[in-house]
Amino acid sequence: MTECDNCIQMNISLPDADQSSGILNNDILAFYKPKFRVLWKQDDKLKQIYTTENNITLYNLEEGKTYCVQIETEITMNKNTEPSAWKCIKTTAKLNRGAIKSPGKWEISPMDTMGKIIFYEDKNFEGRSYECTNDCTDLHSFFIRCNSIRVESGCFMIYERANFMGHQYFMKRGDYSDYQRWMGFSSCIRSCRMIPTYRGSYRLRIYEKPDFSGHMMEFMDDCTCVSDRFHHRHIYSCNVMNGYWIFYEYPNFRGRQYFLRPGEYRRYRDWCATCAIIGSFRRVNEY
Incomplete structure (x- = not known):
């Protein structure tokens, strides 16, 4: 678990399947298809979400505050799973993350928090289009195919399948007039993830x-x-x-x-x- 400005990112790992279980490629996530209940609290305010993803980001949190997170795994074939221990982390305060100063207060430049990507059904930015400024787990309802993309700001990962699955492609600011420009295999794009701006060390x-x-x-x-x-x-x-x-x-x-x-x-x-x-x-x- 790690903080990222006004968000918290988590990666959930499950143990490998027993070799005698017969689970294909020992892929326990694909076999059981678990659902995760994510609970988080700050100052006794408790919130929760349900997700099937094992990479999770909690957005729009207060800066400089301590949040505690717990994960519960729900598997249809096993009702006896135990929740994780509560783990706490503090989000970054504005002063520590590339803020700009204006009279009397600190403000975040829009470039630090926003990205914009536009999907087009046809090549050369023609046909029906859809603008996106955040993560989207399923783009199928917005367009049938994607043959060109324009990234106006920020960076994104785009995915061949819904829920951030399948072939994935890194997209930085620029124009991509056909899917070969992003080294794609086809015009099928079904989900996208915005990459938060990061200014620190790697x-x-x-x-x-x-x-x-x-x-x-x-x-x-x-x-x-x-x-x-x-x-x-x-x-x-x-x-x-x-x-x-x-x-x-x-x-x-x-x-x-x-x-x-x-x-x-x-x-x-x-x-x-x-x-x-x-x-x-x-x-x-x-x-």
Whole structure:
């Protein structure tokens, strides 16, 4: 769990399935399809949401306040799951996160908190369009296909399937006149996630084996070839301590992409990969 200005981000990991369970690829999330009840409180004010995602962001929180969070996992085939312990974290105060000063008060520049992406059904920004300024888990009701995109501000990840699943693509500010411009495989885009602006330092630890074991190496900058620096082609777990990062399947930032927010990723499935091969990675620092 980590703070991000006026939000809190969490990554939920479940244990691996027993090898004798017969669960395909030991993917317990896909097999059980759990639902998570997220509770959070501040000054005795309790709120909750239900979600099926294991990467969760709580937005629009008060700055500089302490929030306590608890996760309950609901599985149809197992009614005896125990909730997590309450864990508390303090959101960042305005003064500490790239604020601008005006007479008598601190204000946040709109560039720090907002992004805008426009989806077009046809190439060259033609046809029906839809504007989005935040996360959207299902875009299907707004357009049938997506053949061009304009990112007017901020950075986004777009996804081939609903609920941030399938092939994913990093989109920074600019014009993308057809889906090949964002290295897409088709005109199918079904969800998007806004990447919060981040101005601090970057720190990432990668591990040779699951659960943060084996050879470890820490990075604070981009890596064009993992095997040259890490001396392994596989990353089985990682810990993102600061900043937002993109993993790439091949060296020189090519191939399938995986967006990583601050948090612990005990297995490669936690960043929605189908295998542990990572060829390169870079920081998200172009806003």
